[in-house]
Amino acid sequence: MFVLFVKCSILCCLVKYGEPARILGVFPMSSGSHHILVYKLMKGLADAGHDITMVTPYEQENMPKTKGNYSEIILDEMRELISAQHKNLDLFNMGKQNMAVMMPLLITIFGRNINNTLHHPKVRALLSSNEKFDAVIVEHFMADVMKIFPSVFNCPLILLYSMGPNSWINPSVGNPQEISYARHLYSRGNNAVPMTFFDRIINVLYHVFDYLLNTFYYHPLCDKLLRNAYPGVPDTKSLAPNASLVLLNSHTSLYPAHPLVPNMVEIGGYHVDPPGKLPKDLQEFLDNAKDGAVYFSMGSNLKSKLMSEERKKIILNVLGRLKQKVIWKFEEELPGKPDNVLIKKWLPQQDILAHPNIRLFITHGGLLSTTETVYHGVPILAIPVFGDQPGNAEKAEYAGYALKLGYHDENFTEENLEKSILELLNNPKYRENAQRRSKLFHDRPMKPMDTAIYWVEYVIRNNGAQHLRIAGADQAWYEYYLVDVVLFLLACLVVVFEISKFVLKKAFLVVRSKLSPKQKLKTK
Structure with a gap:
């Protein structure tokens, strides 16, 4: 009877857990x-x-x-x-x-x-x-x-x-x-x-x-x-x-x-999917990148075409001097594009980052992009613009797999951009740190x-x-941080102090009144 009860209980649990x-x-x-x-x-x-x-x-x-x-x-x-x-x-x-x-x-x-x-x-x-x-x-x-x-x-x-x-x-x-x-x-x-x-x-x-x-x-x-x-x-x-x-x-x-x-x-x-098959032109472009490739995207909300002409010129001059091939998510035709740069209005970012020839990801520092680059163990140059992007870039830089060059920074110059890119490409520590972070990312029970x-x-x-649910979720901020308790204790201390002061003052007056006649007698 007990065995039957256990079997029925397990069956009920399985049905309950399997219900859509x-x-x-x-x-x-x-x-x-x-x-x-x-x-x-x-x-x-x-x-x-x-x-x-x-x-x-x-x-x-x-x-x-x-x-x-x-x-x-x-x-x-x-x-x-x-x-x-x-x-x-x-x-x-x-x-x-x-x-x-x-x-x-x-x-x-x-x-x-x-x-x-x-x-x-x-x-x-x-x-x-x-x-x-x-x-x-x-x-x-x-x-x-x-x-x-x-x-x-x-x-x-x-x-x-x-x-x-x-x-x-x-x-x-x-x-x-x-x-x-x-x-x-x-x-x-x-x-x-x-x-x-x-x-x-x-x-x-x-x-x-x-x-x-x-x-x-x-x-x-x-x-x-x-x-x-x-x-x-x-x-x-x-x-x-x-x-x-x-x-x-x-x-x-x-x-x-x-x-x-x-x-x-x-x-x-x-949100990250296992790597998929790249379109034929991208696959060939990356396969033929003997010196490696750089992927550049400013995300889904920021449009690279809306960058200032000064920033575009700086970026194009630097990218054109690289021996690596570059894929840039750009939303329109780009006059003066160097021969080593391929532009596309839309790109399968996760599949590109999974390609073994990708050496560097230049990104705005959005959390999805940062997550995807850690998933694949690719170092990044972050060019943050607004919102959580500067903070994400700073976390990545502190973790050792990124460098940060803010879009609005005064030091966003051709020299500094090229210096940052070459440092990330030539110093193996950034890729090693990215790979280390990738292992941490994947090391989960589920x-x-x-x-x-x-x-x-x-x-x-x-x-x-x-x-x-913890009880603190229902508390007002002054209860959660014990502000009311601290104020109460401070008030108690003030009251105790005032009472003590009052008692001591009264005691002093009583003692003084008792001593005063004797002092007068001695003077006579």
């Missing part, structure tokens, strides 16, 4: 590299057999063949609106500004997209439907209002974050804000290098500014948009810390070590996509996995 889940992915504003991340995750879950619905402005040209069901709710016209916004943004010039200056502008821009999403007929129809979902996945990037979806569908919220742990994502699950040694995202300093006393002062000020910006501008804007679209819904302050799971696009081979709460999981590199799938399924199996 209905998962909704809400990604109305992801573009470029962000869309790559969200699509890869949702496709991976569909490949695992789950029923996936993805809300997105970007329709797949070729729908993936998956074990589970994969469908899309396309937000018509949103893609055009986002593309128009990107055309009006000069990302190269924006990079001159500090992130703290840029953030109010970005919040305003994203606010328009949020408003358009909330009022979109397909979104309204979905939220008012009787659909049932086991979990909702939202990209945590200025999309706090999208956390209304799990509230409406009464299911766990899973956040996908395109970076590692920082002040933007930590409050969602109560992850420690290590202000004393982890630089704020706005900071241009190296996260891997210990901060000086003055660095820590600046770091505190950045955190205070970020808190004030969110409290008095970003969250009120989100609340206003939510109330206008759906009166009576919870405000973003109550929605923000309700995540059951955070999936981080990071790994300790790329990021300095940070503390992570149990429901915050690193899956950096899950592949990153398998890790992501496991934890999504774990949260669904355990109805939100509330047992992983």
Whole structure:
């Protein structure tokens, strides 16, 4: 009887664990590299057999063949609106500004997209439907209002974050804000290098500014948009810390070590596919690169054609003097292109980096590109422009597999660019360090996509996995940092001091009054 009971229990567990889940992915504003991340995750879950619905402005040209069901709710016209916004943004010039200056502008821009999403007929129809979902996945990037979806569908919220742990994502699950040694995202300093006393002062000020910006501008804007679209819904302050799971696009081979709460999981590199076959022209070009080849790309959002003419001239002059062949992702014809340079509007980056003749990757320092170069063990020259790119470049330089030459740096000269490239090509230590980082990247108990799938399924199996949630996620900042306790103890010390002072003063007066008659008698 006991054996039968055990067999039945195991069978029930297997059936429960094998059931496909209905998962909704809400990604109305992801573009470029962000869309790559969200699509890869949702496709991976569909490949695992789950029923996936993805809300997105970007329709797949070729729908993936998956074990589970994969469908899309396309937000018509949103893609055009986002593309128009990107055309009006000069990302190269924006990079001159500090992130703290840029953030109010970005919040305003994203606010328009949020408003358009909330009022979109397909979104309204979905939220008012009787659909049932086991979990909702939202990209945590200025999309706090999208956390209304799990509230409406009464299911766990899973956040996908395109970076590692920082002040933007930590409050969602109560992850420690290590202000004393982890630089704020706005900071241009190296996260891997210990901060000086003055660095820590600046770091505190950045955190205070970020808190004030969110409290008095970003969250009120989100609340206003939510109330206008759906009166009576919870405000973003109550929605923000309700995540059951955070999936981080990071790994300790790329990021300095940070503390992570149990429901915050690193899956950096899950978007990287095994190397595929290169197009014939690229394969021949790289195969014939006897002295090796250099790959150059500024990513999906930055367009090389929009570089200043001065920067283009400097880069072309240097590349033309190299004995290596060069592949440059460039979006239009390039007058004066040297014979050793091949340009293409689109390139299969991961497959190119996998080619054994690639000696160097010149990149903007985006996290996806940095992840892919570590995956393949290729050293990089980082030319960061804005956002997290300077920080990524500094981490890579500190780890020893990169050099950094900022796009806006005053020392961005022909001489310094050539010096950096030749140092990376001729000094074997950079490739050795890149290969060492690659080994760390691959040395995991599970592949990153398998890790992501496991934890999504774990949260669904355990109805939100509330047992992983730490109590600090529900505390106000002054409770979390014991500010109220410290102020109370200081107040107690002041009270004790004042009482002691009062008692001593009274005692002194009593003693003095008793001594005074005797003193008078002696004088007589």
